[in-house]
């Protein structure tokens with residue numbers, strides 16, 4: 001199977017976590033795009049969706065799925081999203097699509113985070129994928145210097161402006177042995193909006209697309 005076929009398989013498999021008449025938290029990315037297509041097939045059975053990005057919102061809207069503002073929702077049953085890396089502790093790196101800040105916010109409101117990935121995203125130690133950090137534009141150089149002090153090599157993602165009007169630094173060469181501590185440390189740098197580590201709030205379930213079928217890992 002191609003990587004996109006594996007993504008499609010997990011996108012559709014995630015439907016089984018969607019409760020009737022519920023509001024669904026929806027992530028961002030090429031794997032989630034398959035989940036959005038799947039959600040379109042049951043749109044009459046759900047109340048609507050909360051999107052973690054403008055891109056996902058557009059896609060949901062195009063399929064006629066009602067969009068809700070997160071501020072009007074107390075709790076979501078599920079949040080479904082992809083990841084750039086996931087380790088055996090269900091900790092992730094996200095933000096390859098520059099959407100991780102809103103993804104963290106929507107995930108925070110959800111009881112269960114269902115992570116949908118193809119098997120290339122499974123790792124033992126996070127950090128081969130450069131860690132995305134969303135930064136207030138005027139703090140770019142200061143934050144970059146602080147990230148160098150932590151041992152990373154930050155690179156400005158040219159031409160990318162997040163949905164929140166900020167910039168992204170991708171940090172190379174971190175071997176992230178202690179994701180929770182690293183997530184807190186980077187978030188404490190003044191000027192950082194959010195980093196792409198999802199360790200304080202990891203996934204509850206991972207659906208992994210493999211050539212042998214979709215595997216379910218529970219956290």
Ligand SMILES: O=C(CO)[C@H](O)[C@H](O)COP(=O)(O)O
Nearest residue numbers: 029030031082095096097099
């Ligand atoms: O965090 C994300 C976007 O900010 C995505 O979930 C992550 O980049 C995975 O994307 P894809 O499903 O396209 O491989």
